[in-house]
Amino acid sequence: MVEKLIAFSMRNRFLVLLVAAGIFAWGIYSVKTSKIDAIPDLSENQVIVFTEWMGRSPQIIEDQITYPLVTNLQGIPKVKYVRANSMFGMSFIFIIFEDNVDTYWARSRVLERLSSIGNSLPEGVTPTMGPDGTGVGHVLWYTFDAPGMDLGEQRAVQDWYVKFALQNVQGVSEIASFGGFQKEYEISIDPNKLTYYKLTVPDVMRAVKTNNNEAGGRKFEMSDIGYIIKTTGYLKSIAEIENLSVRTQNSIPIKIKDIATVQMAGETRLGIFDYNGKGEAVGGIVVLRYGENADEVIKKVKTKMLEVSKGLPEGMKFNIVYDRGELIEESISSIKHTLIEEMIVVSLIVIVFLFHWRSAISIIIQIPITIAASFIVLNALDISSNIMSLTGIALAIGVIVDNGIIMAENSYKHLAIRQAELNELRKGEPTDGE
The missing domain is CATH 3.30.2090.10 (Multidrug efflux transporter AcrB TolC docking domain; DN and DC subdomains)
Structure with a gap:
């Protein structure tokens, strides 16, 4: 089978080059459209149900809210297990689904079950689902730099102006407010x-x-x-x-x-947000929606912040305290430099050892084509371009050229054997004088 494939490729070199060029072009397109993030999303496929009943002890929350919810949510299809946590005035339930389950299908199943709970919960208590984000969905944190402005006023600006504006950005699941006082x-x-x-x-x-x-x-x-x-x-x-x-x-x-x-x-607070020991601060957390491109969403949020800042009170401005976009850019830049350096080093080694430019080019050209084709697979499997995936590609460059080197060396060996056989045949042929 392999011999037939090699023979077919040798007879149809133009077709092979055309297919390679098509794969390379498709790979370049996949590189440009690939989802970019700094770290891989290894969190579990879960749906969070949050219930608030302020003023009640953890034991009452456990008996009257957490236990009825857990017993009703356990029968959902494709659920691996259900975890729960009861605390003062609040109940958290984590429904862990199988990895191959679509997130929004899981959320719809949980919502259907919550609507059927009926009168099993105390009057006035309504469970709500958490945002459709992941465990690594906090992509940007910001605070307000507003000298002389009351913390309550800052929180009001955040809750009634900034939050609603940033939530309209495509790919944002939630803007979680923190700090200050809710009037x-x-x-x-x-x-x-x-x-x-x-x-x-x-x-x-x-x-x-x-x-x-x-x-x-x-x-x-x-x-x-x-x-x-x-x-x-x-x-x-x-x-x-x-x-x-x-x-x-x-x-x-x-x-x-x-x-x-x-x-x-x-409103009564359970904690405060202190920024660099300079005192309390008010701000928000941008939560990324499941399956979105982190780098693209962060850029859109920053662009929206420029628009929103025009409507802020005089002297008030945004202060970004955590930006995964910077980590993404540094990680991608580092991996790019590593890939380029490895390609150059491998190319030089191939040229020096083979000392035949046609054979070296046939091996070196495999590197960009294979790397570009790997992004086609990443996009097909919905895997983001992050530190882990790009490092794996960088480590695989040596394996990529191994195949070409072995094939070139094998070809040289067979050609040398064939040339030696021809030389022996020529020695045994009669000359014109004989």
């Missing part, structure tokens, strides 16, 4: 006053909830003009909250300011 109205109830007026905490909660709402009416026409009737009831200031009536006793309304203190505060 909220805080009602500090005096228990002694609450007892004096014979009220309860649910009474105060009910008063705030019922008065923080907007109801729609209908349209009516008068003098050929249509009017829309509605009530505007959303709370907009501390004074409006203070003047809410909780109950009326003896024709006298008991307002929230009579039993509590209302102020603007930040």
